[in-house]
Amino acid sequence: MTVRNLDAVFQPKSVAVIGASQRPGSIGNMVWQRLIEGGFDGPLFAVNPRHAGDFAQFDGRPVVADAGDLPEAPTVALICTRPSTWPALVHRLGGMGTRAAIILGEVKNDEDRADLRHALAAARPHLLRIVGPGSLGALTPALNAQLGAAATVARKGGVAWVSQSNALTNAVLRWAGARGLGFSHVIALGDEADVDVGDVLDYLASDPTTRAILLEVDGIRAARKFMSAARAAARNKPVLALRSGRDDPGDALYSAAFRRAGLVRVDTLDDLLDEIETLGVGRVAASDSATLVTSDRGVATLARDAFNKAGDTLAAWSDEARAAVAAALPHAQAGNPLVLGDTARPEHFGLALQTLASQRSTGTAFVVHAPTHSAPVEQVARTLIEHQRFAYRGMLACFFGGVDEATRDALHAHGIPVHTTPRRLARAFARLVDYRLGRELLMQTPESLPAQGMAAIDVALGIARGALAAGRAALEGEEATQLLKAFGLETAPQQASATAVVDVTVTFRDDENFGPVFHFEAPSPDGFSPPMRVYSLPPLNPVLSRDIVTQSPYARRASPAPTLAALTALSQAVCEVREIVGMRLTLRVLPDAAVVVAPRIELADKRSRFAIMPYPRRLEETIDWHGERLTIRPIRPEDEEMHRAFVESMTPDDLRLRFFSAVRSFDHTQLARMTQIDYDREMALVASVPGEDGRPHTLGVVRAVADPDNETAEFAVTVLSTLKGRGLGRLLMERIIGYVRSRGTHWLLGEALRENAPMIALARAMGFTVTPTDDPGVVGFRMPLD
Numbered sequence: 001m002t003v004r005n006l007d008a009v010f011q012p013k014s015v016a017v018i019g020a021s022q023r024p025g026s027i028g029n030m031v032w033q034r035l036i037e038g039g040f041d042g043p044l045f046a047v048n049p050r051h052a053g054d055f056a057q058f059d060g061r062p063v064v065a066d067a068g069d070l071p072e073a074p075t076v077a078l079i080c081t082r083p084s085t086w087p088a089l090v091h092r093l094g095g096m097g098t099r100a101a102i103i104l105g106e107v108k109n110d111e112d113r114a115d116l117r118h119a120l121a122a123a124r125p126h127l128l129r130i131v132g133p134g135s136l137g138a139l140t141p142a143l144n145a146q147l148g149a150a151a152t153v154a155r156k157g158g159v160a161w162v163s164q165s166n167a168l169t170n171a172v173l174r175w176a177g178a179r180g181l182g183f184s185h186v187i188a189l190g191d192e193a194d195v196d197v198g199d200v201l202d203y204l205a206s207d208p209t210t211r212a213i214l215l216e217v218d219g220i221r222a223a224r225k226f227m228s229a230a231r232a233a234a235r236n237k238p239v240l241a242l243r244s245g246r247d248d249p250g251d252a253l254y255s256a257a258f259r260r261a262g263l264v265r266v267d268t269l270d271d272l273l274d275e276i277e278t279l280g281v282g283r284v285a286a287s288d289s290a291t292l293v294t295s296d297r298g299v300a301t302l303a304r305d306a307f308n309k310a311g312d313t314l315a316a317w318s319d320e321a322r323a324a325v326a327a328a329l330p331h332a333q334a335g336n337p338l339v340l341g342d343t344a345r346p347e348h349f350g351l352a353l354q355t356l357a358s359q360r361s362t363g364t365a366f367v368v369h370a371p372t373h374s375a376p377v378e379q380v381a382r383t384l385i386e387h388q389r390f391a392y393r394g395m396l397a398c399f400f401g402g403v404d405e406a407t408r409d410a411l412h413a414h415g416i417p418v419h420t421t422p423r424r425l426a427r428a429f430a431r432l433v434d435y436r437l438g439r440e441l442l443m444q445t446p447e448s449l450p451a452q453g454m455a456a457i458d459v460a461l462g463i464a465r466g467a468l469a470a471g472r473a474a475l476e477g478e479e480a481t482q483l484l485k486a487f488g489l490e491t492a493p494q495q496a497s498a499t500a501v502v503d504v505t506v507t508f509r510d511d512e513n514f515g516p517v518f519h520f521e522a523p524s525p526d527g528f529s530p531p532m533r534v535y536s537l538p539p540l541n542p543v544l545s546r547d548i549v550t551q552s553p554y555a556r557r558a559s560p561a562p563t564l565a566a567l568t569a570l571s572q573a574v575c576e577v578r579e580i581v582g583m584r585l586t587l588r589v590l591p592d593a594a595v596v597v598a599p600r601i602e603l604a605d606k607r608s609r610f611a612i613m614p615y616p617r618r619l620e621e622t623i624d625w626h627g628e629r630l631t632i633r634p635i636r637p638e639d640e641e642m643h644r645a646f647v648e649s650m651t652p653d654d655l656r657l658r659f660f661s662a663v664r665s666f667d668h669t670q671l672a673r674m675t676q677i678d679y680d681r682e683m684a685l686v687a688s689v690p691g692e693d694g695r696p697h698t699l700g701v702v703r704a705v706a707d708p709d710n711e712t713a714e715f716a717v718t719v720l721s722t723l724k725g726r727g728l729g730r731l732l733m734e735r736i737i738g739y740v741r742s743r744g745t746h747w748l749l750g751e752a753l754r755e756n757a758p759m760i761a762l763a764r765a766m767g768f769t770v771t772p773t774d775d776p777g778v779v780g781f782r783m784p785l786d
Contacts, residue, residue: 002709005129006195006203008099009138010185012075012145013042016098018067018089019080020046020058027104028080030149031137032058038139038146038153045070066092073097078137078147080104083111086133087118094126102147103132107191116193123194135190136166141182142209150186157182158211159280160204162197164189164218172273180409181276184210198225202708205233212238212279214272215263218245220254223514227261227537227611228678229708234262235442235673238279238435241265242272256535257514260544260612262442264434271427274419278428282394282417289315289363290429292337293352295344296370299400300337303368303422310426312433321359328355336362342372346379350387357390364429365391368422370400381407385414398425441547442676457576460486464579468603475601483577484596487569492588492595501558501589503597504532508574508583515608516574520587525553539614540571541637554589562594563587575614581607613679619739626726628689631696632735635684637676639698642688644671646698651721657756658718660778681706683739687732699723702732704740704748712747713740717759724758733766741785750781 015035021028028048035044036059046058049065056063064070067077067089073096079089083105090101101123107113116133123130131138137148141156151170154177161183163169169188176182184207187200197217204210213233220226233239241263243254258265266272290312294300307314314336317325325334328351333339338356340348349367356362367384371377377399388395397411398419411418419425463483467475475483481491507519514537522532532552536544545567549555566587574580582602588595620633635643647655647666655663666674677684684703688696700719706712715736719729740748750768752759754777760770768781 003199003203003707004127004709004711005099006199008075009102009129009131009147009187009195010140010203010207011143012040012140012147014044014072014074014076015040015042015145015147016045016047016067016070016074016077016093017080018047018077020048020063021080022051022058026080027149031078031080031104031147034137034146034148034150034153038141039144040146041144043072043074045074067096068092070096076100076102076147078102078104083107083115083133086115087122090119090128090130091122094123094128098126098128100129100131102135102137103130103190104135104137104149105132106134120193130194131187132190133193134166136169136188138188139183139186142184148188152177154186155180155182157184157276157280158209159183159276160185160187160207160210160213161216161276162187162189162200162204162213163216164192164197165216166190168216168269172269172276175273176276179277180405180412181280183276183280192221196222196225198222198229199708201226201229201233201239205229205236210237212240212275214275214279215239215241216269216272217241217243219243220257220513223257223511223611224609224680227257227514228680230258230261230263231442231612231678232681234435234439238275238432239263240272240275240279240431240435242267242269252533253511253514253517253535256517257537257611259438259547260537262435262438264431264438266431270424271431274424274428275431277417277419278396278432281412282396282415288433289313290366291315291317291356291362291364292366292368293340293349293356294337294368294370295340295342295348295372295375297333297339299368299370299422300339303366303398303426304337306422306426307366307429310423310430312426312430315361315363318359318361321356321362324359325352325355328352343374344372345374346376346383349375349380350383353384353387353390353395357392360392364393365395366398366425366429367395368398368400368425377401377403378407381411384416385410388414388416396425396429398422441543456486459483460573460577461579464577464601464603468579468605473603475603476599480599480601481596483601484569484573484599487573487576489566489569489573490593490595491599492597494598497588497590499590501591502552502554504552504587504589506570506583506585506587508570508580510581510607512608514611516610518570520548522552522554529553537611538571539575539610539612540568542568545571557591558589558594559592562592563589566594566596575610576617578607579603579605616679619683619685619735625689625728625731630687630689630699630731632685632687632732634679635675635677635686635701637672639675639686640668640671642696642698643675643686643701646701646720647671649720650718654718654721657753657759658716660753681708683736685732685735685739687728700728700732702736704736706740706743706745710743710745712749713743713745715740715748715750717762729758729762730766733762737766737783737785745785748781748783748785751778752781753777754779 017032019028020032023029044061046063047067051063077093077098139146139154141154146153152173166188204213241258292303322334331341369380396417402420460483502522505521511517518536520534524531534551536548542564545564581604585599586597588597616634622631682705686698687700688698691697702717704713704715763781768783771780773780
């Protein structure tokens, strides 16, 4: 995974068009004209041997015969020539210092594919990134950088569009342009020979100009990379995904992957387009509920029906809210929907918003308006703009029949999305709620996992490895039972049980793309509704297992705890015993228990990597330290409360030295970010000892976060001030340095306040070079790991 040099694509400083042309209809002409129309004001060069000369120019820009004749290395090159020219061009551009190339031409045959392979090989030594081939291009409207052959110039906005389809990208650009909507970035990836969806998600996750990401994909090639990038992006901003092919047998797996990554899946292109309006324009913090404000009873009924169909919830007003609205608007129907009456004037809409502002129980404000003589559209719109500040959770508006361009642009400029029907409004809000709930699932603190002792795990490993050594690739009967029993799973006879709520067929397999996956299937509960078919990506914990169980129509017929424990135990088994490559069994759910029936386990020496990395138990160790048993291990999601206690036990000065500013406390979201990490990108090792209450107490933490290129990692270490000088910081630093070096990271970096003499002394003792930084109050640390 890498975001290296993607800033050259999305923030170009200079551009060269290789194969630029003034022949109408040619790719070179379309690309050149789009750059000129977009108004790119950086250095712009044309390369075309047929038009080059001492005084040759295209639109006042110089034309050279060869890329090697360019007066400087362009940040990015747009290649519009045939495939046979790609290898030499990429080699020459890379040698000059060009950092990225967008290839617009397509690969059509084996000869073209060979040329592409040679071009990729030529790019690699220079770290030059390639978008495409077959890419429509990349657009950054805020910089007037319209790189490619898009059908129209894109406007500036807050949403990024990422697509594998040139045709859809063109259609979306036209649709958005006609409605005055814009983008932070637009990219059509083409064949993804180098830069792929995961790379772009990684870049956009930390892009400050992008408030939300809209993703259109047919398939994912590098699932591990995609899942890691998607989870990182979804923690920061809404990511909505559209994938066509609901009838594809593997589509349910994509739904499971999107859900696990915190993405909101949409069903239609219309839904995705609506979010350009809602997310690109609005500043809406979606609550669980909303209040509908309108002047007409019939409109109120339509809006309420649309709201209910979308699965949204109208806010239940408090008695105080009803009284406040009744006093402010005596002629209105003080309820939800809030009906202002047929004679309502524009100022009544403003008064309603102002009154609701102090009533937090009323949720997000929805204004649904059909024009009347007493409340013309333009005047109501102006009132909404004037009172927008009162909508503390933001505002969404629907104007039947639409609004004129000037009114629309004015509403957009003040962060008010405008939809044309209550249905579109309601569905847009539903997706905002879905994102918030999905993000909460990502940030959940799971209940503590049942700790499986290493002795039990060794038993399971011994059974699997013993079978493989004996030349057997499957376990059944007693052997399979004993392996699962090591993880707390109980088995039952194969015959049917009269008390069974449902028999769930559980399959575990190694998917060629997403790696190890579970599939759960249960029959229809009534013979009419469809059977339950759910995919899930391990590792699972009780919270994620609960998300699976709630999708079952049988969820309320049995106590959930045994099923949650069984699903979590199955996940632990496949995480700890890497030799398990397949599994099939029946999970018999009883009213107060869940047992395994007829397990069959397939074994092999090797399987694919998990799409989501499980807890790295191999890094756990317990040592004698100053007369105590000190445990050093990777941080886990269930450590949140222990981590909270650790932070609260630090002195204000310790916190200031660690976080470079005064810190009083951390909320759940901040602590969740510290304890729920992607083990493939980040590592945090905690040192703890048993307290008087028998529970572990954290004494110190060391953390390292690698960049997506794995070129550098940044570290931070914290030890309780009462323990400084006892060698704990050095113990933790030795282990994090060893871990980062084992990952192949090239440099370990850090920073400290200049007054933090103990940290600076420790860094020097560990072999870091101490250097000044741009901030005179901060010093930097740097250590080569190669």
